[in-house]
Amino acid sequence: MFGKKLTDKQIKEIRDAAIGISNSEEAWNKLAPLIKAQASNEVAADALINVIRNGHLTIDQSLNLLSEIFEAHKNNDDIAILIGNAMSAGRNLDYLNDPPPTHPMFTQIIKRLHDMALIANDEKTEALIVEGLSSTARLMARQHDEIAEKSYTRLVELLPDASWAHYNQGLFFKTRGRFAEGVKANQKAIELADEPGDSELWNLGICATGSGQGEIALQIWKKIGQKIEMGRFNLPEGGYPSCKVRLAQYPLAERDADHDDPGLEETIWIERLSPCHGIIRSVLYYDLGIDYGDVILIDGAPITYHKYGDKQIAVFPHLATIRKNHYQFFDFAGTQSAEGELGDISEHLEKDAVIYSHTENFSILCSACWHNAAIDHEHKKSEEKHVVTGRIAVPPGIDPKDILDKIDNILKDTPETRVFSPDLCRAAGLADRARIEEQRFKLLMNSVN
Known part of the structure; x- marks a missing residue:
């Protein structure tokens, strides 16, 4: 032509x-x-x-x-x-x-x-x-x-x-x-x-x-x-729905020319307090240097959206960390008779302590699936899990023994539902119990891995 x-x-x-x-x-x-x-x-x-x-x-x-x-x-x-x-x-x-x-x-x-x-x-x-x-x-x-x-x-x-x-x-x-x-x-x-x-x-x-x-x-x-x-x-706060954030171990704002890589990344939920900041409400699977309870700054434009049923949840980039609240964390393994049973105990714990099951709440997606706004993440869960592992998050200033006693009291009449956390026992000053729970903890960890 x-x-x-x-x-x-x-x-x-x-x-x-x-x-x-x-x-x-x-x-x-x-x-x-x-x-x-x-x-x-x-x-x-x-x-x-x-x-x-x-x-x-x-x-x-x-x-x-x-x-x-x-x-x-x-x-x-x-x-x-x-x-x-x-x-x-x-x-x-x-x-x-x-x-x-x-x-x-x-x-x-x-x-x-x-x-x-x-x-x-x-x-x-x-x-x-x-x-x-x-x-x-x-x-x-x-x-x-x-x-x-x-x-x-x-x-x-x-x-x-x-x-x-x-x-x-x-x-x-x-x-x-x-x-x-x-x-x-x-x-x-x-x-x-x-x-x-x-x-x-x-x-x-x-x-x-x-x-x-x-x-x-x-x-x-x-x-x-x-x-x-x-x-x-001392920051603005309104009634915003929870959203997701792609956390970086080293966000761009906290790097330099010699160490210029995001490191590990993990997508988590936050309690969104304003258009641009919120509190992490997932207990992280990886060690990114920040975790549950910390306050982060997010950028204004979503990377993508994740579908949950009929809802589209925005996923924002992690801009910086505003405040670390230094929660205490303890690995656990446990058994439950129904899905989400151990996680539901969190409602009865002090302040915003939480028993967070990675078995039920953590998954690894390929890049294409992660970015695909049409995939329904609500229905990507696998079969019901009766053995679960994860981490217990406890706010600073709360005695680990108080949390352990509370969990024991909640589970005293449900022998099929148990939580084994030797780390929590040691922090509570119960060395003998920690040794016993260590064996059961390892058995359950091996069964899911």
């Missing part, structure tokens, strides 16, 4: 047609003439970058095509600037705590833009350069934070009246756990905006919560129509 050199009009028609296609493979096929022509046609390269920047291709397609364009236009500063501002298409931003991407395009464009910024001779061009440099460096987890921070600082110096420049700087501060600085940046963005959008308001609310500025957070949540007042931990 396009045997001759593509005209600018034809390039625009192909670009617009691809943008209107929802399927990335079909969009890729539609772009074939531009992909073929881009090496010798700057207008075609520009059009392709535009399609990529607007999210119409997959991550792999985007990065590979950007690499081809970059290679073909190595000495073209304008193309390098455009690529820098399209690099967000090369990462799934929902996965806030992912390790830095390994595709070489990221480091290549950071080096290219950094070199360009050093010799930029006019402020308009420099602003375009550092805009792409700052955002691309931010996408590299904690690997290039110095470049990112200097670039964001320079951007707001060059464009002091641009709301979006201050917002982007605030986004950087938020994801790095520098919440007080994020408050100031987002306040400036809101001050300069003709009409502040949800993004500016939410990021200000999140940063205010993370920095312990509860009154500022409360003002923001009320401004966007939340029914909320000051509550526990």
